[in-house]
Amino acid sequence: MLQVKSVTKEYVSPGGALRILDGVSFELERGAAVSIMGPSGSGKSTLLSILGALEPPTSGEVRLGGENPYALGERELAAFRNKQIGFVFQDHCLLPQCTVLENVLLPTLVATEQADFQAQARQLLDRVGLGPRVDHVPAQLSGGEKQRVAIARALIRQPALLLCDEPTGNLDRGNADAVADLLLELQKAQQMMLVLVTHSEKLAARAPVEYELTDGRLVRR
Numbered sequence: 001m002l003q004v005k006s007v008t009k010e011y012v013s014p015g016g017a018l019r020i021l022d023g024v025s026f027e028l029e030r031g032a033a034v035s036i037m038g039p040s041g042s043g044k045s046t047l048l049s050i051l052g053a054l055e056p057p058t059s060g061e062v063r064l065g066g067e068n069p070y071a072l073g074e075r076e077l078a079a080f081r082n083k084q085i086g087f088v089f090q091d092h093c094l095l096p097q098c099t100v101l102e103n104v105l106l107p108t109l110v111a112t113e114q115a116d117f118q119a120q121a122r123q124l125l126d127r128v129g130l131g132p133r134v135d136h137v138p139a140q141l142s143g144g145e146k147q148r149v150a151i152a153r154a155l156i157r158q159p160a161l162l163l164c165d166e167p168t169g170n171l172d173r174g175n176a177d178a179v180a181d182l183l184l185e186l187q188k189a190q191q192m193m194l195v196l197v198t199h200s201e202k203l204a205a206r207a208p209v210e211y212e213l214t215d216g217r218l219v220r221r
């Protein structure tokens with residue numbers, strides 16, 4: 001479960017403190033999905049960073065599986081993030097010199113448990129339709145294919161929480177629909193929690209609960 005309570009975020013600027021988030025609260029049960037829309041600059045990416053244990057809130061609380069990540073030490077925090085949270089960004093953020101398989105295996109490099117990550121990565125790549133492309137490098141793939149690799153990489157540790165920041169923003173309509181189908185299908189199958197930030201009304205509407213971020217507050221649409 002994800003619990004977000006009265007989260008605020010301020011950035012200090014020469015003109016004074018800028019309040020980006022102003023008391024954001026919501027909860028997500030295991031397997032639940034929400035979408036967040038909002039104008040550019042409204043704090044969507046900032047909120048995802050806070051949920052993703054990347055950036056502490058100015059005040060308020062985030063708990064994932066009962067744990068407050070910001071109370072952890074640096075090493076524990078990194079391990080927590082690596083195991084519990086998957087990210088998919090607008091830009092795929094793949095390493096260009098690494099193969100598709102190597103890119104998917106990146107998050108497992110710091111894993112402490114023993115597992116056949118190679119086999120799991122191949123299985124995931126099959127699942128996203130890239131089985132035959134495991135040895136290709138990103139430059140040999142289309143935009144939609146790269147985003148599929150990014151999804152496989154986000155899922156390789158079987159995270160409890162999947163955070164997507166405009167995951168279809170760089171794709172044409174056909175690819176955007178296909179990537180959205182895949183994301184939602186995998187989210188259901190693996191019972192992950194999903195927070196989906198998007199500019200697309202159509203994509204936002206595919207989440208059972210839709211929010212809008214305006215004036216630092218999260219409101220149901």
Ligand SMILES: Nc1ncnc2c1ncn2[C@@H]1O[C@H](COP(=O)(O)OP(=O)(O)O)[C@@H](O)[C@H]1O
Pocket residue numbers: 011012020038039040041042043044045046047
């Ligand atoms: N590290 C930072 N320092 C100062 N201001 C920031 C920082 N990160 C984001 N901001 C500001 O916070 C606001 C929200 O940004 P962001 O979360 O990226 O919005 P969105 O993703 O909704 O477009 C913007 O005005 C941005 O300039």
Ligand SMILES: [Mg+2]
Pocket residue numbers: 044045046165
């Ligand atoms: Mg953003």
